[in-house]
Amino acid sequence: MTCSGKWARIAYACLAWLVCLALVTGCAAGEKVGGGAAASPREAPPGYPSTGAAAAPGKPADADSTGLLAMNDVAKAKEVPDAPHSAAMLIYTATLAMAVYQVEPGLDAVEHLAREERGYLSARQDNSVTIRVPRDRFEETLARIEKLGDVTHRDIKAQDVTDEFVDLTARLKNAYGIRDRLNELLARAAVKEALDIEKELGRVTEDIERMEGKLKLLRDQIAFSTITVSFAPLAVQEVHDTSLLAPFPWLQAIGLQSLLNVHQ
Amino acid sequence: MRVVDCLAGLLGLAAVAGLAGCGRPFDIKTANGLVELDNQEPEYGFRAMAPEGVVMGVRVIDTSGHGDLEFWTRATTLRMRQLDGYALLGTADLKTRDGTPGHELRFGHDEKGKPYLYSLRILVKGKRLFLVETGGPQAEVERYKGALDWMESTLKLD
Numbered sequence: 356m357t358c359s360g361k362w363a364r365i366a367y368a369c370l371a372w373l374v375c376l377a378l379v380t381g382c383a384a385g386e387k388v389g390g391g392a393a394a395s396p397r398e399a400p401p402g403y404p405s406t407g408a409a410a411a412p413g414k415p416a417d418a419d420s421t422g423l424l425a426m427n428d429v430a431k432a433k434e435v436p437d438a439p440h441s442a443a444m445l446i447y448t449a450t451l452a453m454a455v456y457q458v459e460p461g462l463d464a465v466e467h468l469a470r471e472e473r474g475y476l477s478a479r480q481d482n483s484v485t486i487r488v489p490r491d492r493f494e495e496t497l498a499r500i501e502k503l504g505d506v507t508h509r510d511i512k513a514q515d516v517t518d519e520f521v522d523l524t525a526r527l528k529n530a531y532g533i534r535d536r537l538n539e540l541l542a543r544a545a546v547k548e549a550l551d552i553e554k555e556l557g558r559v560t561e562d563i564e565r566m567e568g569k570l571k572l573l574r575d576q577i578a579f580s581t582i583t584v585s586f587a588p589l590a591v592q593e594v595h596d597t598s599l600l601a602p603f604p605w606l607q608a609i610g611l612q613s614l615l616n617v618h619q
Numbered sequence: 620m621r622v623v624d625c626l627a628g629l630l631g632l633a634a635v636a637g638l639a640g641c642g643r644p645f646d647i648k649t650a651n652g653l654v655e656l657d658n659q660e661p662e663y664g665f666r667a668m669a670p671e672g673v674v675m676g677v678r679v680i681d682t683s684g685h686g687d688l689e690f691w692t693r694a695t696t697l698r699m700r701q702l703d704g705y706a707l708l709g710t711a712d713l714k715t716r717d718g719t720p721g722h723e724l725r726f727g728h729d730e731k732g733k734p735y736l737y738s739l740r741i742l743v744k745g746k747r748l749f750l751v752e753t754g755g756p757q758a759e760v761e762r763y764k765g766a767l768d769w770m771e772s773t774l775k776l777d
Binding site: 452453454455456457458459504505507508586587588603605606607608609610611613614615617 | 656662666668672674676678680694695698699700701702703704705706707708726727728729730732734735737739750752753754755
C-alpha cells in the first residue's frame with residue numbers, strides 16, 4: 356500500500372461521512388419545516404382526544420380529554436341567532452288621538468297607509484285602528500298619518516329591551532347546552548336513570564320553547580313598530596291642562612249637540 | 620184723553636220693538652230659506668234654522684270685562700279639540716258690519732257616524748262676548764253656505 360493510496364482512502368471516508376452528515380442534517384431540517392406544518396389539522400388516533408382545531412365529527416372543537424364539556428363551552432357551540440346589530444334594541448310604539456271627523460275614511464286611510472309602508476293591520480275597532488310597520492318606516496308613517504286629520508294628542512315611546520334581549524339570549528344558550536348534555540347522558544343511561552333524565556329533559560325543553568317564544572316576540576316588536584290611531588276625544592281624566600276645564604258654563608255647553616237641539 | 624193716547628202709543632211701540640228683537644245687544648237678519656225660532660233665551664239670543672237641520676245661533680255672554688278676544692279664542696279652541704274631539708279645519712279673521720274684529724273657527728265632527736260642520740265666530744265688544752254658531756250636516760251646510768255667509772255679514776253689535 357502506498358502513501359497516496361492511504362490518503363485517498365481517508366479522503367473518501369471523510370467525504371462519505373460529510374455526505375451522511377449532510378443527509379442527516381437535511382432530514383432533520385426537513386422534519387423541522389414539516390413540524391411547522393403540524394399546526395394544520397391532524398386527526399388524533401382513535402381513542403385519543405383531539406388536540407387540533409378539527410375535532411372528531413359530532414364533537415365540539417374544545418372538548419377536553421374526558422370528552423365532556425363545560426356547559427358554557429357547549430353553549431358556544433350551539434347556534435342561537437344573534438340580536439340585531441344595533442347599539443340599542445328599541446321597541447317603538449305610538450298612540451295618536453285624532454279628532455272625531457270622517458272616522459270611517461280615516462280608519463281606511465290608516466289601514467291603506469300601513470300596507471303602502473310594507474306593514475300590516477293588527478287590529479281595528481269602530482273608532483280605532485292599530486297597525487305594525489317596519490322599524491325604518493316608523494317616522495315616515497307617523498308623519499303621513501298626521502297629515503290625514505287633526506291630531507289632538509300624541510304619545511310616542513321607545514322601550515329599550517337590550518338588557519332583556521342579551522339576558523334571554525345567554526339563558527337560551529345555556530339551556531341548549533343543558534339539553535345536549537342531558538341527551539348525551541340519556542344515550543348511555545340505564546332505564547331507571549333514563550326516566551329521571553327524560554323528566555328533566557322535558558322541563559328544559561319547555562324552558563327553551565318559552566324563551567324562544569319570548570325572543571321571537573322581542574325580535575318582532577323591535578323589527579315592527581306599533582302605531583295605534585284612535586278617533587276619539589280625550590277622557591276628562593286624561594286631560595292635564597286645567598285650562599280646558601275652565602269654569603265657564605257656556606264653554607261646556609257650546610257645540611253641535613246644543614246648537615242643533617232646537618226642541619229644548 | 621191725550622195722555623192715555625200717548626201712553627197707549629208708547630206701549631204699542633214697546634211691544635213692536637220687543638217683537639222685533641230690539642232688546643238684543645246685536646242685530647242680525649234671517650236669510651230666505653231659514654226661519655227664526657222664538658223663545659230661545661236665555662241660552663241663545665237668536666236662533667234660526669233651515670228645514671234640512673242647518674242651524675245658526677247667537678249667544679251673548681257677560682264677561683264683566685274679563686278676557687280678551689285671544690283668550691276666549693284659545694279657550695274655545697282647546698275645549699272643542701281636546702275635550703270634544705272636534706277637528707279644527709281652519710281659522711280666519713273677520714269684522715262685523717259695525718267693525719268689531721273677531722275670529723272664526725271652522726270645525727268638523729262626526730255625529731252618529733256622519734260628518735257635520737260647525738263654525739264658531741268669536742267677538743268681544745265691551746263687557747260682552749258674542750258667539751255666532753253655525754252647524755249641520757256637512758252637505759247641507761255647504762248647500763246653505765251662501766245664505767249663512769249673508770246672515771253673518773248682516774251681524775251688527777251694539
